[in-house]
Amino acid sequence: MQDTAASSVDSGLLVGAGVYKSFGALSVLEGVNFTLAANEAVGIVGPNGAGKTTLLNVLAGAYRPTTGTVYFEGSDVTTLDAAERCRIGIARSHQIPRPFGGMTVFENCFVAATTGGNLSGQRAYQCTVDSLEQCQMLHIANRRAETLGLLDRKRLELARALATGPRVLLLDEIGGGLTDEEANHLVETIQIMRSRGLAIVWIEHIVHVLMRVVERLVCMDAGRIIADGKPEAVIADAAVIDAYVGGKAAP
Amino acid sequence: MKSEVSSETRFIVERWTPLSAATSIVAAALLVMLAFGPLLFGANIVDNLTNLFIYVILSVMWNALAGYGGLVSVGQQTFFGLGAYFAIQLSYYGVAVYPALLLGAAVAALVSLPISALMLRLRAGEFAIGMWVVAELAHLLVALDPLINGETGVSLLALNAFSPNTRRDDNYWLALASMAVLLAIVFALLRGRLGASVQAIRDDEDAATSVGVKVMRGKWIIFFLAAFGCALAGTLWLATSITFQPNTYFGVQWAAYMIFMVLVGGLGTFEGPIIGAVIFFLIEFFFGQTGVWYLIGLGAAATLFALFLPRGLWGTIEDKFGLRLLPVGYRLRMLGPQRANTD
Numbered sequence: 001m002q003d004t005a006a007s008s009v010d011s012g013l014l015v016g017a018g019v020y021k022s023f024g025a026l027s028v029l030e031g032v033n034f035t036l037a038a039n040e041a042v043g044i045v046g047p048n049g050a051g052k053t054t055l056l057n058v059l060a061g062a063y064r065p066t067t068g069t070v071y072f073e074g075s076d077v078t079t080l081d082a083a084e085r086c087r088i089g090i091a092r093s094h095q096i097p098r099p100f101g102g103m104t105v106f107e108n109c110f111v112a113a114t115t116g117g118n119l120s121g122q123r124a125y126q127c128t129v130d131s132l133e134q135c136q137m138l139h140i141a142n143r144r145a146e147t148l149g150l151l152d153r154k155r156l157e158l159a160r161a162l163a164t165g166p167r168v169l170l171l172d173e174i175g176g177g178l179t180d181e182e183a184n185h186l187v188e189t190i191q192i193m194r195s196r197g198l199a200i201v202w203i204e205h206i207v208h209v210l211m212r213v214v215e216r217l218v219c220m221d222a223g224r225i226i227a228d229g230k231p232e233a234v235i236a237d238a239a240v241i242d243a244y245v246g247g248k249a250a251p
Numbered sequence: 252m253k254s255e256v257s258s259e260t261r262f263i264v265e266r267w268t269p270l271s272a273a274t275s276i277v278a279a280a281l282l283v284m285l286a287f288g289p290l291l292f293g294a295n296i297v298d299n300l301t302n303l304f305i306y307v308i309l310s311v312m313w314n315a316l317a318g319y320g321g322l323v324s325v326g327q328q329t330f331f332g333l334g335a336y337f338a339i340q341l342s343y344y345g346v347a348v349y350p351a352l353l354l355g356a357a358v359a360a361l362v363s364l365p366i367s368a369l370m371l372r373l374r375a376g377e378f379a380i381g382m383w384v385v386a387e388l389a390h391l392l393v394a395l396d397p398l399i400n401g402e403t404g405v406s407l408l409a410l411n412a413f414s415p416n417t418r419r420d421d422n423y424w425l426a427l428a429s430m431a432v433l434l435a436i437v438f439a440l441l442r443g444r445l446g447a448s449v450q451a452i453r454d455d456e457d458a459a460t461s462v463g464v465k466v467m468r469g470k471w472i473i474f475f476l477a478a479f480g481c482a483l484a485g486t487l488w489l490a491t492s493i494t495f496q497p498n499t500y501f502g503v504q505w506a507a508y509m510i511f512m513v514l515v516g517g518l519g520t521f522e523g524p525i526i527g528a529v530i531f532f533l534i535e536f537f538f539g540q541t542g543v544w545y546l547i548g549l550g551a552a553a554t555l556f557a558l559f560l561p562r563g564l565w566g567t568i569e570d571k572f573g574l575r576l577l578p579v580g581y582r583l584r585m586l587g588p589q590r591a592n593t594d
Contacts, residue, residue, distance in 0.1 A: 060461065086463035098458035100451045102519060106264075106583045111447045116463025120444070125264045129583070141583040145454075164462055 012071065013038040013199050014059060014090065014168050019068035021054055028054045029065070030223035036168065041200040043210040043231065046220035047243055052203045053095060055220070056170050059201065060092040061085035072168075086116040091166035095173045095203075097153035101146030105137055108145050108156055109163040116164025131162035135189055151182045158189065169193065171202040175209050183209050207235065219243065265582040266442070274576040282431050289420040297423050301491055303532045304426035305484045306512065308433055310524035310531075312480035313509035315437050318519035319446065320473035321453025323375070325506045326382025327481045329366070329389045332500035333359040334482025335489040336393050339407055343398060348409040349421065352490055356482040363478030371470045374456070383503065390501035404496030407489055422490045429487060433480050438521065440476070441579040449473050453519075511553045517563030521577045526565055 012035035021029040028051045036042055044052050057063040059070060061082035070078045077085060086092075100108050106128060113119050113127040132138045135155040140148070145156060154174055161169055171190070175183040183206060190213055194200060204210040210217070210231075217234040219227040221243035227234045234240055289297050309331070317323045338355025342348050366385060373381045394401050410418060440446060449469045451459040460466050489495055508531060516527025534552075538545045560567050568574055 062457070062461065082457075082460045083463050083465055086461060092461055094458065094461070098455045100454035100458065102454050103447070103450050104580065104582075107447055107450070107581055110581060111451045111459070111464065112462035114444050115448060115465070118463075125262075129262055138583075138585065160462055 012036055013040070013073060014201070015069075015071040016055065016059055016065075017069045017071065019055070019058055019065045019070070021051075021058055021063060021066050021068075028223055029058070029068075032068075032220075032223070032225055034059075034218065034225065036199055036201055038167075039197050039199055040216065041194055041202065041214045042216045042218060043207075043214035044201065044203045044218045044220060045205070045207060045210070045234075045240075046226075049222075050220040050243075051223040052220055053172055056092065056172050056201065056203060060090060060170050062092075083115070086164050086166075087118060089165070089167035090170065091116065091161035091164045091168070092170035093154075093157035093161050093172055093174050095176065097150070097157050099145035099148065099153055099156050101144065103145060104142050105145055105148070105152075105156060105159075106132065106141040109159050112160045112163035113165070116166075119165070127165065128163055131159045134162060134192065135159035136185070150177055151185075154178065154186065155189075158186070162193065166198065168199045168201070171200065171204075173203055173205065175204055175206050187212050261586055263584045263586065265584055266578065266580075268575070268578070270574075271576055271578055278577075282427070285427055286424070288427070289423050294416070294419060297419055298491070299532075299536065301419075301423045301426045301487070303528065304423075304430040305487050305491075306508070306528040306532055307430050307525055308426075308480055308484040308487075309505070309509050310512035310516065310528040311434060311437055312477045312484070314513045314516075314518065314520075314524040315441070315473055315480075316477040318513060318524070319441060319453060320449045320470060320477075321456075322371075322470060322474060322477075323379045324382040324477075325379045325503065325510075326384070326386035327477065327509060328501050328503065328505040329382065329386040330359050330363060330478040330481040331485035331488070331505050332386070332393065332497065333362055333389055334485035335495050335500050336396075336399070336497075337482075338486045338489055339405060339495055340396075340398065342407055342409045348407065348412070349425070349490075351409075352425070352486040353483070355486045356479055359482035359485070360475060360479035363475055367471055367474045367478075371467060371474060383506070386501055386503070386506075390497050393501070394497045399495070399497060402496060402498055404494055404499075406494045410490065410493050418490075422487065425490065426487045429483050433483070434525075436476065438577065438579065440472075441521065445469060445472060446579050447581075450519075507549070511549055513563070514553055515556050515563055517565035517567070517569070520563070520565045520569060521579050523563050523565035527563065530564075 014036040016032055016034040019029050019032040032055055034055065046052050054063065058065050061080055065078065069076055072088060072090060109128045109131050110124060113124045117127055119127050132141055135158050137152065137155055137159055140152065148156065158174060175186060187209055190200065194213060202210060202214060214231060216229065217231040218225055219234050219240045226239045226243060227237040288300060313327060334356045337358040338352045341351035341354050346354060370378060370381055370385065393399055399405050413421065448464045451464050452466050452469050456466055485500060512527035512531045513524045515530055516525065517523025534549065538548060556563060562570060
């Protein structure tokens with residue numbers, strides 16, 4: 001295990017090696033080894049409480065792992081907080097959208113471009129406009145974010161993450177709560193980002209949406225990765241079916 | 252500070268409009284005219300205007316803290332009182348009295364550093380009430396200083412070296428200059444990078460962190476600025492009243508006044524708190540002598556505003572008419588025929 005962790009550090013863009021995370025007596029992650037290669041899109045599925053969002057939080061720097069290490073581009077970033085990780089190129093969206101409600105859509109992304117993206121002046125404006133355009137939000141750029149509906153809030157999560165100029169995008173159920181048509185719009189946007197070389201980790205319950213973007217699927221259950229590979233293979237995996245249908249933790 | 256046109260000229264980010272340019276010219280002219288106040292007005296008006304300037308400082312500072320930084324504090328009287336207290340101490344140890352007023356505010360701002368290290372870890376209501384506790388603590392500690400004579404207080408005797416007329420005019424100019432400089436600083440900060448960052452912190456601290464905002468740094472800068480501004484208001488108040496009684500300076504009524512002015516004027520707008528301060532000043536001017544009823548009226552007005560005009564007078568006008576006199580935000584305007592902007 002030590003060997004595989006060490007070798008994946010070199011090959012991976014973003015790596016969580018031997019990650020354990022517990023909150024008091026509650027152990028949420030129990031030894032997760034996760035590797036995201038450059039330009040790769042990985043989906044994470046698993047039943048509720050499997051630890052998917054916690055893993056994302058550990059990768060994004062919102063949580064410090066209890067034990068384990070996070071590497072980005074080969075260097076140890078475990079002690080960097082979420083703001084610092086954003087500045088080096090790890091951006092995320094939130095499961096429940098968290099817009100800056102008192103600011104306009106434009107200003108939401110502009111903050112991201114100037115802080116996470118460390119841009120200023122015209123380059124910050126251009127970056128903001130580009131990310132709004134990619135997420136089809138230009139026409140509502142001057143709306144206060146608190147007036148947005150769910151789809152636009154989800155888009156704003158994406159646009160804001162994009163404006164930070166990331167190398168890796170961590171998406172937490174960005175399609176959740178949307179109609180199929182709305183989700184399809186988002187998928188198209190994400191496919192465009194993907195084609196521009198952005199690496200993506202995407203947690204989603206709507207598997208058929210996920211399958212259109214990711215080339216590898218990881219299934220988690222009870223704080224562990226129980227399957228990892230080609231999406232079709234993971235979906236057919238007995239342990240995965242058991243985790244979902246059986247409702248019990250895989251052995 | 253003009254609107255900036257992109258290299259591809261597909262869009263303009265509007266930060267400054269003809270109206271706002273006109274407003275700033277009018278504001279500057281008004282300040283210049285006010286500078287001649289002592290030559291034009293009688294003693295009574297000069298005194299009252301000095302108070303108004305102090306209210307504007309307090310209002311603008313509380314708004315920077317709460318309206319933009321999201322740091323709702325019920326304890327800014329901490330710095331109002333500490334500024335005055337340190338000015339008295341400095342004067343007692345031989346610093347000339349007017350420099351002592353400015354230095355006193357600076358020392359109080361320095362004291363805000365260790366306070367902020369503790370308090371900025373608290374969030375929302377915890378911070379608000381925590382600051383009140385800090386104010387009470389500061390009150391008790393200052394009252395322990397033998398120099399202050401407990402709650403009896405002390406006078407800034409060095410001010411008596413100036414004749415009442417000279418003192419009145421000097422106080423007026425000092426208050427006017429302080430107000431102008433602080434307004435300019437807040438305006439510049441809010442229009443700059445920090446402005447957008449602290450608003451992001453106000454709206455969602457964790458989300459701000461996740462887009463790369465250094466949350467503690469942003470909060471700290473705004474807290475420090477507000478501490479200095481409130482402390483300066485405190486030393487100016489001391490200059491006008493000469494006496495220092497801990498009860499008066501550390502009283503929670505200062506927090507109530509600040510909240511009133513900002514809520515009525517418009518929380519989180521640049522113009523609102525200035526309007527709120529003028530309204531508060533007028534109410535006090537006309538009804539201040541009615542004692543308890545005056546306070547009941549203030550409380551009722553603040554409640555009504557919170558219920559029916561939650562964005563305050565200016566916030567409501569801004570929403571309704573899209574009027575922005577001194578904008579700190581950003582408006583995107585797309586160029587080209589099919590890119591009409593809806594809002």
